[in-house]
Amino acid sequence: MIVARSRAELNTALDGAPRPIGVVPTMGALHEGHLALIRRARAENATALVTIFVNPTQFLPHEDFSRYPRPIERDLALCEQSAVDIVFTPPVEEMYPPGFATTVVVQGPSRRWEGEHRPGHFNGVATVVARLLNLTRADRAYFGEKDYQQLQVVRRLVADLALPVDIVSCETVRDPDGLALSSRNVYLSEEQREQALALSRALRTAAGLAEAGERDIPTLEAAMREVVERAGLEIDYLVVVDPETLEPLQRLEGAARALGAVRLGTVRLIDNLPIPPPRPTVPSPTLESPTRVSS
Amino acid sequence: MIVARSRAELNTALDGAPRPIGVVPTMGALHEGHLALIRRARAENATALVTIFVNPTQFLPHEDFSRYPRPIERDLALCEQSAVDIVFTPPVEEMYPPGFATTVVVQGPSRRWEGEHRPGHFNGVATVVARLLNLTRADRAYFGEKDYQQLQVVRRLVADLALPVDIVSCETVRDPDGLALSSRNVYLSEEQREQALALSRALRTAAGLAEAGERDIPTLEAAMREVVERAGLEIDYLVVVDPETLEPLQRLEGAARALGAVRLGTVRLIDNLPIPPPRPTVPSPTLESPTRVSS
Numbered sequence: 001m002i003v004a005r006s007r008a009e010l011n012t013a014l015d016g017a018p019r020p021i022g023v024v025p026t027m028g029a030l031h032e033g034h035l036a037l038i039r040r041a042r043a044e045n046a047t048a049l050v051t052i053f054v055n056p057t058q059f060l061p062h063e064d065f066s067r068y069p070r071p072i073e074r075d076l077a078l079c080e081q082s083a084v085d086i087v088f089t090p091p092v093e094e095m096y097p098p099g100f101a102t103t104v105v106v107q108g109p110s111r112r113w114e115g116e117h118r119p120g121h122f123n124g125v126a127t128v129v130a131r132l133l134n135l136t137r138a139d140r141a142y143f144g145e146k147d148y149q150q151l152q153v154v155r156r157l158v159a160d161l162a163l164p165v166d167i168v169s170c171e172t173v174r175d176p177d178g179l180a181l182s183s184r185n186v187y188l189s190e191e192q193r194e195q196a197l198a199l200s201r202a203l204r205t206a207a208g209l210a211e212a213g214e215r216d217i218p219t220l221e222a223a224m225r226e227v228v229e230r231a232g233l234e235i236d237y238l239v240v241v242d243p244e245t246l247e248p249l250q251r252l253e254g255a256a257r258a259l260g261a262v263r264l265g266t267v268r269l270i271d272n273l274p275i276p277p278p279r280p281t282v283p284s285p286t287l288e289s290p291t292r293v294s295s
Numbered sequence: 296m297i298v299a300r301s302r303a304e305l306n307t308a309l310d311g312a313p314r315p316i317g318v319v320p321t322m323g324a325l326h327e328g329h330l331a332l333i334r335r336a337r338a339e340n341a342t343a344l345v346t347i348f349v350n351p352t353q354f355l356p357h358e359d360f361s362r363y364p365r366p367i368e369r370d371l372a373l374c375e376q377s378a379v380d381i382v383f384t385p386p387v388e389e390m391y392p393p394g395f396a397t398t399v400v401v402q403g404p405s406r407r408w409e410g411e412h413r414p415g416h417f418n419g420v421a422t423v424v425a426r427l428l429n430l431t432r433a434d435r436a437y438f439g440e441k442d443y444q445q446l447q448v449v450r451r452l453v454a455d456l457a458l459p460v461d462i463v464s465c466e467t468v469r470d471p472d473g474l475a476l477s478s479r480n481v482y483l484s485e486e487q488r489e490q491a492l493a494l495s496r497a498l499r500t501a502a503g504l505a506e507a508g509e510r511d512i513p514t515l516e517a518a519m520r521e522v523v524e525r526a527g528l529e530i531d532y533l534v535v536v537d538p539e540t541l542e543p544l545q546r547l548e549g550a551a552r553a554l555g556a557v558r559l560g561t562v563r564l565i566d567n568l569p570i571p572p573p574r575p576t577v578p579s580p581t582l583e584s585p586t587r588v589s590s
Binding site for chain 1: 302394395396397398399400401402403404405421425426429430432451452455456457458459540
């Protein structure tokens with residue numbers, strides 16, 4: 001496994017690397033969610049490349065950039081065990097050298113939810129992802145559904161700038177109790193971890209109600225809020241939205257996505273689940289309209 | 296020559312195209328300046344590709360988007376004569392399909408001059424150039440020095456997003472009287488055309504003074520202003536700046552660039568020239584220090 005810390009080292013490694021190149025962009029602190037992405041990149045590509053970069057421009061001033069976990073030796077060992085070919089782990093000045101002046105702004109899917117609660121966050125994400133995908137010459141790039149809005153922003157970015165890369169998404173990996181894996185879960189006390197389960201429970205509640213036939217979105221959202229508020233979590237948002245544009249919906253008519261962000265003290269967690277499209281209504285046979293059944 | 300009007304047609308053409316691919320992005324209304332770029336792209340690449348797209352997002356609301364010349368049949372004939380392989384001339388909805396949501400913002404070299412006088416212009420340029428270079432799979436892209444600030448913005452964009460393309464610049468092509476070729480010169484009346492010559496004359500004046508040893512930038516700028524004001528042109532800016540950052544300078548110490556934008560009625564013209572770095576001062580032999588000459 002080659003560990004490249006500069007663009008020059010990365011280019012040397014890439015010049016000998018067979019195509020296709022599958023890239024997993026991460027901020028390190030790798031957990032089973034990342035490893036699922038890495039395994040898939042490994043299986044589907046001739047070269048498997050992981051980037052580890054805690055990107056300062058996607059953190060807001062008051063956020064956890066400086067305390068974000070950086071267990072680099074452990075991360076490298078996990079990559080090695082997963083048969084990764086190249087790890088690119090640049091220092092900040094290699095990603096943002098003197099004179100760097102570009103920001104990629106993706107509106108549309110970035111506007112609401114995380115975009116509202118973390119203004120500027122997605123500019124940082126879009127800019128670093130565009131740069132990383134080009135630097136690594138990615139043919140495919142792997143993103144988790146855990147950061148669902150980020151995934152839609154990246155898809156939009158890649159389509160709009162016509163980046164020559166396929167975006168592959170993988171399902172969120174969860175602990176057996178339902179908690180979505182996150183590098184930020186290490187911030188949770190044991191008690192908070194228990195409380196935090198209410199977030200995924202709320203999302204499952206909405207999915208379950210929808211499956212049972214409930215099509216009214218405000219009803220689904222109220223049910224989610226109740227679950228989360230009972231657990232004493234503060235809600236940033238808890239909504240059922242269009243799965244691509246992430247715009248609010250009033251009524252479930254096709255596929256949708258339930259998204260939530262909650263706070264426990266200084267810790268902020270996000271999660272999401274697919275909401276299945278309503279099943280086509282089978283007209284029930286009645287005495288009044290017997291012909292309908294066979295029509 | 297293949298004329299591709301959609302991304303699908305372009306991809307079909309590109310799938311059979313040998314590398315390297317040299318791309319000349321234009322807004323059409325081709326003149327000898329474009330043809331110089333095209334000839335060079337033709338000579339240096341296995342595939343020569345010209346894009347013709349009058350990009351709405353780089354025009355300000357009051358500008359000449361709707362009346363910008365669009366002699367497409369003549370442009371295609373000129374490309375054919377220049378042995379171009381592929382022309383990509385998409386309609387607006389092919390470049391900005393429904394849901395398009397991305398803007399590339401390059402600060403730094405875009406901040407001043409055109410950036411100040413045409414706010415938002417370079418966002419439009421950077422976004423369309425990033426998209427076009429990726430869509431056309433450009434290995435090299437050719438830009439004229441006529442739009443000198445645009446050239447520096449594109450260089451910054453390509454470096455920052457790590458786009459896999461070499462930017463090649465070509466000297467401004469001029470009429471024998473010095474007027475820089477521009478698709479907008481067709482807007483000039485005969486009398487205005489005569490007046491317009493003062494812009495290139497002013498730039499040559501600054502270059503000449505610098506060559507003669509003048510190092511004080513305010514002096515160079517005052518000389519340029521005098522030439523242009525005598526001709527009755529209105530000045531948007533007329534400056535000598537750092538050739539990469541385009542920041543103002545006080546004293547000529549290395550290479551620099553003279554930039555100007557002037558208005559004649561509703562027509563706005565820009566031009567620029569390199570200002571040579573001051574020659575190293577040769578110590579003049581004197582009776583007091585005879586040893587210096589041979590040291």
